[in-house]
Amino acid sequence: MKPAPFAWHPAGSVEEAVSVLSADEDAKLLAGGQSLLPLLSLRLARPTTLVDLEDAGLGVLEIADGDRAQPAASGDSRVLVAGAMVRQRRLELDPLVAATVPLLADAARHVGFPATRNRGTLGGSLAHADPVAELPAVAVALDATVVATGPRGERRLAASALADGFFATTLEPAEVLTAVRFPAAGPGHGAAWCEWSPRLHDFPDAGVGVAVELDGTGALRWVGAAACGIGGGPLPLGDELAATAAGATEATPGLLRAAAGAVTAAARGAGDGRDELCGLLAARALAQAFRRAQDRQVAS
Amino acid sequence: MSRPVRLTVNGAPASFDVEDRTTLLDALRDELGLTGTHAGCEQGACGACSVLLDGEIVRSCLLLAVQAGGRTVTTIEAVGSPGRLHPVQEALRRHHGLQCGYCTPGVVLTAIDLLERVADPDEEEVREALAGNLCRCTGYAGLVDAVLAAARDAGPGR
Incomplete structure (x- = not known):
């Protein structure tokens, strides 16, 4: 028997999960379990209770009206609401995700293996906060909103305010991350996730996601970007890329070189040459995102 | 308890x-x-x-x-039986896709899962699908050949 003893508590609702967490500070949430089960088997985690969210009603995946002033990410004011228990495999394959948040679908393909993506969840990935995880960086790149429910009710926070260093988040001990609201892509949108991992589908050394939106004349009017694998949590890179790429109509070699330089500078301090790796990945992702945005404009 | x-x-x-x-x-x-x-x-x-x-x-x-x-x-x-192997098992045997056999059950089920979704995968898709199955004997070339052959033998409309 590898894990230390615990009690499994299937929660029928978010409120039930919150109440179990409130009553027992050593209780932990079980989402997809693809990172938690290894920690249990290695006895690096020894919770008293595992509160299983499988039947807590967190599997929603739908388009909704946006609830902020025009999301910066998009000419479309709607959002894709993805419940915390939406499987990574569904993010990868569901046409709704590919159409409305293409960066999410592109990145999900790189998370673990098909066998782990069939179980692993969006919410689990964000709450686990592995510094090399793709999905938290996607949420930061797109300026997504995280929804959490705790003893005092529901609150919303920017994805960039969720990360709190290595494997840590700003969630309260009895809070449950319930959903992520991603700004939906507008007509001139294009996105790409690029990462480098020494072995196919293993944890990446670094990864960068870039999403761009072109205006009616084909000029870049918005860019969002973030990296994983650099420091303790997602590294936002939107400002660096906006400074170099705003108004551009083509991903020229000069633009890509400038973008790589700006991102390398932002990632400075990351060991083993990861800063330069990050710059290269950002240039590659920017070029792909640009091309996809142009293709999308031609098609529409 | x-x-x-x-x-x-x-x-x-x-x-x-x-x-x-x-x-x-x-x-x-x-x-x-x-x-x-x-x-x-x-x-x-x-x-x-x-x-x-x-x-x-x-x-x-x-x-x-x-x-x-x-x-x-x-x-x-x-999956299959000693007298009647599943096409993936038969292809692994023919293409030397196993030696010690320890990884084989996982490889067979992973390949079946792939072929259920993608009837005619290319080599890259096969390598991607098998990336999470470690084999310490074969060097993977036999595994990839076997899965491609199993897909080919099943033919279109499988």
Whole structure:
């Protein structure tokens, strides 16, 4: 028997999960379990209770009206609401995700293996906060909103305010991350996730996601970007890329070189040459995102 | 404290009493005697323990047995028989896709899962699908050849 003893508590609702967490500070949430089960088997985690969210009603995946002033990410004011228990495999394959948040679908393909993506969840990935995880960086790149429910009710926070260093988040001990609201892509949108991992589908050394939106004349009017694998949590890179790429109509070699330089500078301090790796990945992702945005404009 | 679990395994009802901390991998092997599901790394890295859960490939070491209650599990014991190998098993034999055989149950089920979704995969798709199944003997070339051959032999409209 590898894990230390615990009690499994299937929660029928978010409120039930919150109440179990409130009553027992050593209780932990079980989402997809693809990172938690290894920690249990290695006895690096020894919770008293595992509160299983499988039947807590967190599997929603739908388009909704946006609830902020025009999301910066998009000419479309709607959002894709993805419940915390939406499987990574569904993010990868569901046409709704590919159409409305293409960066999410592109990145999900790189998370673990098909066998782990069939179980692993969006919410689990964000709450686990592995510094090399793709999905938290996607949420930061797109300026997504995280929804959490705790003893005092529901609150919303920017994805960039969720990360709190290595494997840590700003969630309260009895809070449950319930959903992520991603700004939906507008007509001139294009996105790409690029990462480098020494072995196919293993944890990446670094990864960068870039999403761009072109205006009616084909000029870049918005860019969002973030990296994983650099420091303790997602590294936002939107400002660096906006400074170099705003108004551009083509991903020229000069633009890509400038973008790589700006991102390398932002990632400075990351060991083993990861800063330069990050710059290269950002240039590659920017070029792909640009091309996809142009293709999308031609098609529409 | 143990808890009763009822599920369907390889087409037949199955039940056992296990502690909550028991993985599906251990329950399959120790409670049901289905030792074809192999315990490798037991932390999700190697793929030897892969099974189908409601028809989808998963790692049985990364699932609690209690989480499989009411679900359908398919293990390697339900695939082919000594006298009548599954086309993936036959292709692995022909293309030297196994030596010690420890990873083979997971490889077979992973390949079946791929071919259920993609009838005619290219080499890159096969390599991507098998990336999570570690084999320390074959160097993978035989595994990839076998899965491509199994897809080819099944032909279009399989």
